[in-house]
Structure formats: structure tokens, C-alpha cells
Amino acid sequence: MTRDRTSPAPTSRAALARLAAVLVLLVAGCGIVAPRSMDRQGADSFEDDIRTARTLTEQFWTQHFQQLGETYRPIADFIPYSGTSGPSCGQEQSVPNNAFYCPIGHFIAYDQDWMESLWSEMGDGSVYVIIPHEFGHAVQAQLQTSFRLNVQMELQADCYAGGTLSALVGSGALTAEAGDEDELLLSLEAAGDPTDNWLDPAAHGTAEQRQSSFATGYRDGVDAC
Secondary structure (H helix, E strand, O other): OOOOOOOOOHHHHHHHHHHHHHHHHHHHHOOOOOEEEEEEEOOOOOOHHHHOOOOHHHHHHHHHHHHHHOOOOOEEEEEOOOOOOOEEOEOOOOOOOEEEEEEEEEOOEHHHHHHHHHHHOOOOOHHHHHHHHHHHHHHHHHHHHOOOOOHHHHHHHHHHHHHHHHHHHHHOOOOOOOOHHHHHHHHHHHOOOOOOOOOOOOOOOOOHHHHHHHHHHHHOOHOOO
């Protein structure tokens, strides 16, 4: 995944349609293939991708809220941490190998070592799933969206992440590269629950459910979430 720093690429719409089609097909067939390597030209570092994912995601939501006649409130902080050194959220302590949005303080925090290991092993697509997902929770808080089950909240955040990425690719802000669709789906598969237990207060959805929600957002936009 690369950021277009000039003008929108003329093939961005075609790339959007291709990625959405592949997402839908792979979700339907539950097919995950090994991810391609990251950008061989070395145009983006892990730090670049983290910064780009945050900046472009907030730009997207700012514009989307404006279209709705509302005002988007940027997060107060974006905090990298390592292992157990992360910030607490109320009475909840941060844990290793995690990223989270905290409504108390309106911030996002992420285990930088864990995120970088995913970036190295799965490709930059992991960053463009996780960061927009956490911003999805920040949007839910601003919209005061209520949910009966935790899994419903998590799957909507996956859908928001797909819709955000779709809009960024469609506008030319990001360019989809060969292998990106595999990276995205692999990231969602790795984060899926092993069982379909929607009553578990910590449930996020199975791999198939998370992939399907992301694909819905990518295909139909955040308003479909």
C-alpha cells in the first residue's frame, strides 16, 4: 500500500473494484493465500505507514462528518507503547500485542513492537486494517452508537475500516498494489475468534465474520455499516 503524494492515479477506481471483488470472492470461499512481500522499492517504512494511516483516516472522517453536517472531533492522542508500558484506560491496564481506543481521554494506543512485527510478517496491509479499525471505535463514541453485544461493535469497526480504506483508494490518496488484498484478509483472519460465541463479552467475530464485515465496508462504503 503506497500513498499517492501527487495526483490520483488513473487506475485507482479499477484497483478499488479489483480489491473489492477479490475480497468478496475470498470471503465467500474462505480462501487465504500467503501475502506478497512489501513494497520492494522501500518507499514506505513502518513509521511512514503508521503516520499515513492515522493522518488519512482522520482526514476521511473529518470530510465525512462535514458531509453529514456534523463536526468530527480528532483524537486527543496517538500513543505507541511497548509490552506492558502502555497507558491505562480507566481501570483497565494496557496489555501487550494490542491496539485500542479509549473513550476516557479519547485516545488510541498501540503496542509498537507488535504492530511492527505484523507489518514485517504480513505486509503494510495490517496497519491499514488495525489503525482504521480503532478510529472506527472513536467514531462510534462520537456518534454515541449503542450495541447489545461487543461483537456487534467490533464488526462495525471492521466495516468502518473497510469503508475508510475504500474511500482512500478511490480518491487516489492510497494506491492498492498487487498482494494488498491478501495482506488485508490475512490480518483479519489472524485477529478472528476461534469460535462463534457472540455472548462472550470480549468477542470480536470469527475470521469469516470479520472479513465479511470489512468487505461490506470496502464494497459499499461506511454508510452501509
